[in-house]
Amino acid sequence: xxxxxxxxxxxxxxxxxxxxxxxxxxxxxxxxxxxxxxxxxxxxxxxxxxxxxxxxxxxxxxxxxxxxxxxxxxxxxxxxxxxxxxxxxxxxxxxxxxxxxxxxxxxxxxxxxxxxxxxxxxxxxxxxxxxxxxxxxxxxxxxxxxxxxx
Amino acid sequence: xxxxxxxxxxxxxxxxxxxxxxxxxxxxxxxxxxxxxxxxxxxxxxxxxxxxxxxxxxxxxxxxxxxxxxxxxxxxxxxxxxxxxxxxxxxxxxxxxxxxxxxxxxxxxxxxxxxxxxxxxxxxxxxxxxxxxxxxxxxxxxxxxxxxxxxxxxxxxxxxxxxxxxxxxxxxxxxxxxxxxxxxxxxxxxxxxxxxxxxxxxxxxxxxxxxxxxxxxxxxxxxxxxxxxxxxxxxxxxxxxxxxxxxxxxxxxxxxxxxxxxxxxxx
Numbered sequence: 001x002x003x004x005x006x007x008x009x010x011x012x013x014x015x016x017x018x019x020x021x022x023x024x025x026x027x028x029x030x031x032x033x034x035x036x037x038x039x040x041x042x043x044x045x046x047x048x049x050x051x052x053x054x055x056x057x058x059x060x061x062x063x064x065x066x067x068x069x070x071x072x073x074x075x076x077x078x079x080x081x082x083x084x085x086x087x088x089x090x091x092x093x094x095x096x097x098x099x100x101x102x103x104x105x106x107x108x109x110x111x112x113x114x115x116x117x118x119x120x121x122x123x124x125x126x127x128x129x130x131x132x133x134x135x136x137x138x139x140x141x142x143x144x145x146x147x148x149x150x
Numbered sequence: 151x152x153x154x155x156x157x158x159x160x161x162x163x164x165x166x167x168x169x170x171x172x173x174x175x176x177x178x179x180x181x182x183x184x185x186x187x188x189x190x191x192x193x194x195x196x197x198x199x200x201x202x203x204x205x206x207x208x209x210x211x212x213x214x215x216x217x218x219x220x221x222x223x224x225x226x227x228x229x230x231x232x233x234x235x236x237x238x239x240x241x242x243x244x245x246x247x248x249x250x251x252x253x254x255x256x257x258x259x260x261x262x263x264x265x266x267x268x269x270x271x272x273x274x275x276x277x278x279x280x281x282x283x284x285x286x287x288x289x290x291x292x293x294x295x296x297x298x299x300x301x302x303x304x305x306x307x308x309x310x311x312x313x314x315x316x317x318x319x320x321x322x323x324x325x326x327x328x329x330x331x332x333x334x335x336x337x338x339x340x341x342x343x344x345x346x347x348x349x350x351x352x353x354x355x356x357x358x359x360x361x362x363x364x365x366x367x368x369x370x371x372x373x374x375x376x377x378x379x380x381x382x383x384x385x386x387x388x389x390x391x392x393x394x395x396x397x398x399x400x401x402x403x404x405x406x407x408x409x410x411x412x413x414x415x416x417x
Contacts, residue, residue, distance in 0.1 A: 018194060041183075041185075054251060058185075060252065061156075063156045
């Protein structure tokens, strides 16, 4: 089957099988920033934005995306670099495996919530697991990133 | 998981017809759990183009489109105003934002999932379901009946009233399924007690409800007796999340807290 969608703003026509999940489709098409983790919607490392909302690409069938807009971290590069700067200042990352998904979820949160507190940030990010950092430095870095309106 | 065909039906009638052509044909709502629950699908039938996802307010009731996501439920200011906000609370307690942007209220109800948090809250206020073929049904009837012909859920109707509600989920971590969840409501001194994830689909504690609903003045001893009846009548089982005995003890404690909360008007 052919599916027409927008990947990071660019129109794409992808050849897929009805049972293909978006994570597999993206990786087959060399979008390797979308990571493979638990594959059961729990860990969040496969997060992409569907029409601006974070969703798990491991459980989203590509055939359902006709005409839809998908954003990976490549599509928010400048914002991701800004967030990475604050992560660096706080020592908030180690292996970096979760960073693309974290950046996408934070980007969506920035659009959706006004003046989130640390507690709101924790609640919004509860589905994005990080096995290295213990989260505290990340949450502080994200708060500083959200405060930076430049 | 194997899917042979994918269909975007032009109408609900076409969707129903194809759905009932084979037991291996399934409709797709959010699709959040398909990977975990289905192995082989002959035809996957898309519903997102046919069914509403909005929460609408009318003078006497609220109507929720079956394709409404759990994230929209948890964020709804309207739903937070009613029933002690238990629908929003139950939705908040479910995994992370990514799953809640996929999973829908319709998929949750029709799946009758034994791990569901939302079903427990919805059953406590016994919402009305609107199906394409069957018409209107109470959630309590739907959950306890096996239907030979598959149907499509269109919307959920919730009567606006002054029901007070309490909801609590016990889980090992924020992302885990519940060890148990409890909802208790008080609609003008008519009490409902629902326990889910026992593990088992949410169910009323009917004997306990009958007992407390015939009392005029409820004492501390009455509450204890109600909790004992509920814990004794509901079935509990053991799995890797918790033992049968642990679940039964938790049910007793949280039903008691729930009753005290709704009797004292603290939701």
